[in-house]
Amino acid sequence: MGEYENAQQLDAVFSAMADATRRAILARLAESDARVTEIAGGFTISLNSTSKHIRMLERAGLVRRSVRGRDHVLSLDATQMQSAARWIQRYQPFWEDRLASLDAFVTRKRVAANQGKKNR
Template identity: 45%
Template structure:
């Protein structure tokens, strides 16, 4: 992986590491929101919301647009593709492991006689 891609991925995961920012992204998935609208569910100040938004902007996850005196935020999902790809490796890893476990358990069940199972009477 190229260093700039690694840096971008680190920035995205840092931004996603905070529950408030993840919820803000969820809100933005439904459409644009003002900074005030993003702050409201958390009962945080506009300054605190703005700090969270700056982290999301730095990660490239949102875009802020100024309309007169109102700051409107939009979701930019493209950086999530890199995170999804990175996590996909681990999804395949666990899926393969769980599939192997399932095969092993089926093989074990098939090798036991019906009366060997706990709780069954002959």
């Protein structure tokens, strides 16, 4: 398989998505832009920890920040998610093959069970 992506960028994107809190932040920003405090309000962790998560999302390029006075308004930028999606998509044949063979197995089993019994 090709290795023509930006490895470091993928590192940052995948590791940014590797945390449930950060995924929840992304989900929150998918609904609407929000300030840091607004986002932090949805979690039990401290404002400071939330701020750090946001910084990681920013470094990964998944979130943009626009400072308006003392408020920092954050918005989702899904561009880098597409890179990650494209990387994973190259493996789609593999999980489809797996499902296909599982399906074939189930079908075989069902056919065997139907020897003498008619259902479904």
